[in-house]
Amino acid sequence: MHATRNTALVAWMTEHGHSSNSLADAVNGAVERLTGRPGGLDGSSIRSWKAGRVKWPKSATRKALEDVTGLTAVALGFVPRGRSPVPAAPPQDGHGVKDRTLVGGAAAATTTAAAPGTPSRRIGMSDVDRLRVRFVEVIATDQRHGGQLGVERRAAMLADEALNLQNAGSATERVRNSLYACAASFRSSAMWAAIDGCRYDDAKAHMREAQALAEMSGDQTIKFRIWSHTGTMYRHLGRPVDALAANDVARNLNIACRDPLFASLGHARHAATYGLTGDSAAVRRSLGRAQDALERADPDLARPVWMAAVRSGAELETLALAAHFRLGDFERAETHAHRSLTLLGPGMRRDRAINTARLAVAQLGQGDAELAVGTAMKVPSDIAAQHARVTFLLQEFGAALRATAPGSTAAQSWTEHAVAARRTTA
Structure with a gap:
């Protein structure tokens, strides 16, 4: 029997501009980060994947590939041992194999969950906890790669998975609210990946769904994240008035009044937007308030995983860098760049790359x-x-x-x- 070409992997490589050699290098690097030893792939290894001669890579290589792409091996067209390949559906909208794989998977999950006559099960906090683990994985992938379409689509798929659980069985109000919060969290990560990749129309679509889900959840922390990201989106679009208004929604939430760390992030993002307007006095005022709030924040209080860089002070330095960079105050921008690079965690490759590039310009x-x-x-x-x-x-x-x-x-x-x-x- 002839091997079946892995069209999903080929489509991903084409979309992201990878040759067989460059993908081999990227996966080898990810293997080294996982195991401490560099991987042994070369261009011919990747060509074997593309040709379908290798249907299921070894575990470490498979995990490294998932880290590089932000997608599961199955979504990339690989078939676990002992399973038959699923024929790809014909294209409906011209978006390519990867879209069909992910959307088809979500549709199948919805159909299974809602099928008449399917025995109902009890949905509990253990289901929510599993989704929260996946959310941590999405955050880690975003910090490594940032802005990639694969990260956006994976987060959107997981948002659908969280919503599918609402129809999969009975649950308490607490569990249902938590599921909506999980869906909003994933959708906010899809929104952020689209913003980071400058795909602003997609970001707006994710934003609208994320805001609705956050309202249904009643979760203040995820509301803050979504409105704060909305302000960042408008800042990148060159719309400072809208950016300040969106950020004010985040800053006026109860969570920002109760926890100075959220207030610090709100003030720092205001400063970055004032940098866009050229208002140096407002930049200094907002950064001063952000620093004061950071110093008042309880370092031992439990907070969402996406607040880690805020807690360490890295995010404040990054946003101060952005503010002074836009003001053209390159001496202060350089100072904040060095501070941010010192504080950023080793996994935050995206922020480190952006701040290094800004440092070079400064x-x-x-x-x-x-x-x-x-x-x-x-x-x-x-x-x-x-x-x-x-x-x-x-x-x-x-x-x-x-x-x-x-x-x-x-x-x-x-x-x-x-x-x-x-x-x-x-």
Whole structure:
């Protein structure tokens, strides 16, 4: 019997600009982070996956691939041993194999949950706890990769999974509210991934659903996250008035009044938006309030996993960097960049890449081209190629370098590095 080509994997690689060699390198790196030893894949290994000759990779390799893509191995077209492959449905809307795989899976789950005559079961907090574990995984994947379409779709799929449980059996009011909160949490992560990837129409669609789910849940923390993300979305869209209004909704929630750590994040995001307006006095005022609130926050209080960088102070430094960066105050921006890079956790590759790129622009803005190029070269090539905001920042950096130091050794070094990086990720 001939092997069946893995069209789902091929579609994902095409969409994300991966060659067989570049995907092998990315998975090898993820294997090393998981096991401490580099993986042994090469381009021919990936071609065997694409051709369908390897139907189910080994466990460590499979987990590494899922970390790189943000999707399960099954969603990528692999078939667990002992199972028959499921024929792909014909395309309905031109979005590709991966969309059909995920949407088809969600539809099947809904049908199973709601099928007439299916015995009802009791839905409990153990079901909620399993979803919460998946949410932690989504947050970790987002922090590593950020803005990827695979992260967005995985989060949206898990939101549907949480909603499907509402129809799968009987549950207490507490459990149902918790399920709505889980669905809102996943949908807010889909929204954030779309914002981070500059897919703003998709982000708005996720936002509307996330807001509705959060209202049904009554969960203040997830309401705060959604409205805070909404403010960030409008800031990235260049709409500071809407950004401040959305962030005010978050800041006026009870959770921000009860817990200074949430208040700190609200003030810091206000500062980043004021940076967009050029109001340096408002930036300083908001950052001062954010710092005061951070110092008053109880470090031992339990908080959602997505608040970890706020708790450490890394998020305040990142938003202070963003504010001064937009003001064109590159000396202060550089100071906050260094602080943020010191405080960011090792798994936060996306934030580290963005802040490193901003640091390079800030150093160039102060006239130190050689130092700036050395900093920009530290941005990992895979993130530089696949993350929209990092790509834009480095393009901005290259244009400024050519304008301020044309023909210089620094400019030549950056051009050579950029060409080599494109070849590596091609």
